[in-house]
Amino acid sequence: MNPVPLVAAAVCPHPPLIVPELAGAAAPELDDLRAAAAAAVTRLLAARPDCVVVLGSGPSTGWIIPPAAGSLRPWGLDLAVPLVPALPDGGAILPLSVTVGAWLLNQQRVGVRVVGAQVSPAATPAELGSFAGQVHEYRPRVALLVMGDGSACRGPKSPGYDDPRAEAYDEGVARALADADADALLGLDPVLSAELKVAGRAPWQVLAGAVRPAGGDWRGDLSYHEAPYGVAYFVANWEPA
Secondary structure, X not given: OOOOOEEEEEEEOOOHXXXXXXXXXXXXXXXXXXXXXXXXXXXXXXXXXXXXXXXXXXXXXXXXXXXXXXXXXXXXXXXXXXXXXXXOOOOEEOOHHHHHHHHHHHOOOOOOEEEEEEEOOOOOHXXXXXXXXXXXXXXXXXXXXXXXXXXXXXXXXXXXXXXXXXXXXXXXXXXXXXXXXXHHHHOXXXXXXXXXXXXXXXXXXXXXXXXXXXXXXXXXXXXXXXXXXXXXXXXXXXXXX
């Protein structure tokens, strides 16, 4: 296999409330998250990739080539979000994770090719590693915008209620993202991740699978780690050391 030409990665969560128009009066509660995510995407684009892959969880595993669009209507906002603004109509329907990633990307001047990718939460680490090996097919210099939430079991008001295992799981993910520790991400247990309603396990493992064949040392920078509304959100950047 040819080395994966990964030049940078950013990790962001995908709560619909990150879109201020949807959050309404509660919008200020996630201002810090929005600022961290915007800075992470800016830093990703500063690596001057030839292609950005917006990667998140979805109902199946595969590539999403524009034109494609998602919608925030199921969450109360009549807003269509194209993967590429210049190609707003037709094509595939984006899952929520890639929809929010496209929204983050569309807040900036991109100027390079954008494609999407979705991975099934049921995919095994081996399947995700094989999928990560396909990244090199797109451009000589690829950047990954990896969308994924942590556990949704942080307290009795969380979507998954309270699970005493959730905090330790999220702390482990935070350390892995801060240290650019691909092995730690690859070691996340799919069964435990599902029990904790983790939406990011599969996309994070694709990131880890892409970093390994890219070679060299990588450094991580974790800029946000909080659990508002009982769901763990992380924002991080990975770059070659």
